Amino acid sequence: MSVSRTAEDRRQGARDPVVRRDARGAGPVPRRDAAGAPHLRRGTVDRTALVGALMSAPASVVTIVAPPGYGKTTVLVQWATRAGQPVAWVSCDLVGQDPASLWSAMVGALGRFAPPGWAAPDLLARTGGDVASVPALVSALAELDDGVMLVLDHAEAITGPECWASLAELALRLPAGWRVAFASRDRLPLPLSRLRMGGELLELGIAELALTTAEARELVANAGVELDDDRAAELVRETEGWPAGVYLASLALGAGEPASGSTFTGDDRLMREYLRAELLPRMSARERDFLMRTSVLERLSGPSCDAVLETTGSADTLEALESRNLLVVPLDRRGEWYRCHHLLRDLMQSELRHADAGVELALHRRAEAWFAAHDQPGPAIAHAQAAGDADRAAVLVLEAMQPTWASGRIETVRGWLEWLSRHPPTELYPAIAAHGALIFALLGSSGEAERWIAAAESMPATGVLPDGSSQAATLAYMRANLAREGLVGIERDVALALGGLAPESPYRATMLHSAGLVHLLGGELAAAETDFGDAVALAGAAGAQPLVALGHAEQHLVARGLRDRTAADMHLEAALVAVEEARLDHFWTSALVLAAASRAAAAAGRVPEARALARRAARLRPLLTHVLPVVSVQALLELAHASLDLVDPAGARASLDQARRILVRRPGLGRLRDDAAELAARLGRITQADAAGFTSLTAAELRLVPLMSTHLSFPQIAEQLHVSRHTVKTQVTAVYRKLGVSSRRDAVDRIEALGIA
Missing domain, CATH: 1.25.40.10 (Tetratricopeptide repeat domain)
Structure with missing residues (x-):
């Protein structure tokens, strides 16, 4: 079992998305700034009341949950610029589904405020950021001199339960003076009731994010159109205060066209109709086709779009779309990387799915080839999977799974293996399964290891691997x-x-x-x-x-x-x-x-x-x-x-x-x-x-010990360890007896005193 380590997957931790808006009040535009400081350009509607509520609230945990286009990011940026404390910004749609990836991004963003020799990076490298390691990581966070505001934008992109268990533990253990804010399209799997009871939670939703008449009037004015109070109020009623809807209406009004009267209620179908009516007419057929075909890409650059479209000049097209405020978002100051606003990309992907299926598959294959050639195995594998190309995915996984596991991204490897188990490649599956078996063996997951051993031995071991091994x-x-x-x-x-x-x-x-x-x-x-x-x-x-x-x-x-x-x-x-x-x-x-x-x-x-x-x-x-x-x-x-x-x-x-x-x-x-x-x-x-004593604990009891100091209940610990509740109850009793304690709190104190957590 060859084991090696790599820092490749830690690179995301040094990237800090920053948000700007265009001069006419376009939707939030996440952007990466070398200094990592969130900022807004002129023309942004000032959400004074919302920001004031955030500034005055004593809560340490803030959740902003609403459908796309409600200005969640904008509100957070305005709050961050006035918070009077350091702000660490993480865009969750740019990190993976492993606690290691998520914490790497957070530690990287927080590192700008850290003293020399800060313990968190080394601690994360040793522990991987799972829920059991959060207490120690929080202690490292507390080493920062001032309380920090940690912003987790696009939190709906986090789907891994291990990540959410880790984030829940963080939310419950925030150091004094710290705040964490989540912005999400979807309901957050956090212990919200517990946070509410402790007075630690502020929740904002559609009702709070909807624009007032005055705010809508200001936004439209930024597009060069003046409305009286009655017309502004009518526009708010038509859009139900949906900021993206008001913005799109302002584009139509600015072009001398009547705005659509469609009411937006958060329904995806109505949202797409609104975009088709108000945004797509602002584009040429060539631009619409460009955005539809490149919607297979999460991030857009001139070279990657050229490769996917088998054309040239994509960089100029991206720059032109961004300059005309058509919801194409720059991700860096150099104008190299962009992405479509989520609203627009969702629509374009829907349009692409209704086109010739062969076209979408071909686009994914070209994207896979480009990312593989540029040493980005994660996106390359995702595109191979989207293309349904199990053989190509297997080649990439075989090369990437070892360093990815060594970097702590266990859930990523597990996801690749599970996908391949449902789409077995013709030749490489035994080798993939063999390496997967040994990875899980090294993690002490004997059940999973045995399953992959059986899979490796279930197919003929013929053929040669890409490196020449049989x-x-x-x-x-x-x-x-x-x-x-x-x-x-x-x-x-x-x-x-x-x-x-x-x-x-x-x-x-x-x-x-x-x-x-x-x-x-x-x-x-x-x-x-x-x-x-x-x-x-x-x-x-x-x-x-x-x-x-x-x-x-x-x-x-x-x-x-x-x-x-x-x-x-x-x-x-x-x-x-x-x-x-x-x-x-x-x-x-x-x-x-x-x-x-x-x-x-x-x-x-x-x-x-x-x-x-x-x-x-x-x-x-x-x-x-x-x-x-x-x-x-x-x-x-x-x-x-x-x-x-x-x-x-x-x-x-x-x-x-x-x-x-x-x-x-x-x-x-x-x-x-x-x-x-x-x-x-x-x-x-x-x-x-x-x-x-501690050394007399069984291996099963030792697995339990690190989880005892977390927020997880014993039934949740049983689920985490994939054992029955009765088994956990028996193990807890044994741990109490061997440590000479009678309660969970005493056990945690004893564990911490011994330095064994």
Whole structure:
């Protein structure tokens, strides 16, 4: 299992959408500014009453929920410019569906106000931003000197339940002086009742956002048309105060044409009719066709539109549309990137869907090719999926899934895999499933891993992958990691994998590591030393720091077996440095590093250090399962030895019991069975009853512990962990008993005091 990290998917965090309006009062135009400061140009209707309500409200959480075109962004920008505190702006439609992506965007926006050495980026890299990590992230947010206003615009684009669980935890834990504002088309899945009861919530909707007669009159005046009070009031009645409707009517009036009398009530059909009546007549047929065909793109640039349309001059067309206030939105000051206002894009997509279906598919295929050529795998995969091209999506996923997972975007990878499971590609599906199985194995998700193992083995492993590796070699690589047939099977599968993996395949390092395991567990220490050394060298060249750390830990065990203390200490230090520098505390590969380091520190009498390392290793025990048995058992046995040396027999017994359960399912792992038996005998000689504690928690109980300090109820925790409510109740009772507490609050206090959350 080759593991590597990349900062590729963190780039969004440095982008801060800023909002401007055109001089005639057009709809909100999200825009990215190098300084990241929201601003409005002249001509904007001043929503004085709304902004005043926002300024005076004591609420720390603000929700603005209304259909498109109600000026949600405009109100937020006007509030932000007068808030008197730093503002961090995140446009949620430009981030992914993983907590890691969302928090990367938020931390990137907040980083403009952060002091040097701010802890949040490193903390996020270690934790991934899931709900259990939010308490620690909020503590890092509190390091900022002043309270910050965090704006999450277009929140309806967030659909991942993990993201919303994380945001709910943030809303309930905001540091003093902070505010968070959500703007959304759809109802927000936040604990609104709890926030209302605490007086922390201000809610704005259609009624509050509708324009008054005076505001409508001002907006139309910005288009060069003067209306008396009666006509302005009539326009408000016709549009029900819908700001976008009033704006579109102002365009018609400015052109000397009567405005449509259609009433807008929030219905999509009526909205499209209004746009067709008031906006499309302002465009030429060529412009309408341009916008219809490029509506497959979320963001528009001259080159990307040229590629999709197989034409030239798209940059000039975009500039012209924007300059004429036709709801084409610039995203940067250089005029390179744009997007259609959501109202217009929705209409254009509807028009495209009613055109020849083959045209839409062809447009998506061209978009996929352009994004793939420009090293943007996420959009490329989305367009391949939209085109229904499973084979092309598979090629892209196979290349992108490993770095995407390593960056913390687990839900993105899961989404790709689920889509491919419904649209199996003709040749690459076994390899995709094999890599998916190992990714979920590394996350400790044994059920999902087993499902993808079965999928990988359900189809013929024929053909060659894009990098030149054979499918058969890829499945052998998977089987070697699974070790279902013990050391004999590992040795066989390693040989098959190395014979069929491409020379440049990053997975060759993993197979050399597996060869070292066979030799180590078979007692051939010299051969193991060579294999692990080769594996570390290859992993280092490939930038796979988790495997580098793990390889050094294995070299430490070899040197310890050879009684070469100098080499053992050197390799252990190198392993720890790799974990610290690459922030790998939450990686499966780090369990053995931390456990071996704890054992070494305990043996040397460095008790506080050994205990701290043991706690870090114990937090990774939920990741150690039978799916990746060899290193999992190694880590558990090392941790058990460390616990015994620290006079913690209860902790040793918990780790040993977990290791023995794995060995029951994977019995052919050489000397590991003997090591477990010797440790069990040593524990059996301890007759005195020992006090339970954190280290005695089972792996299942350890999964529960980080969620106890969140807002999630026990039934919600059960849902999060995919177990029954009864199971969670039983585990909670065990946690209380082992921690010596009687309530959730006391348990959380104890967990925080021990530093184990």
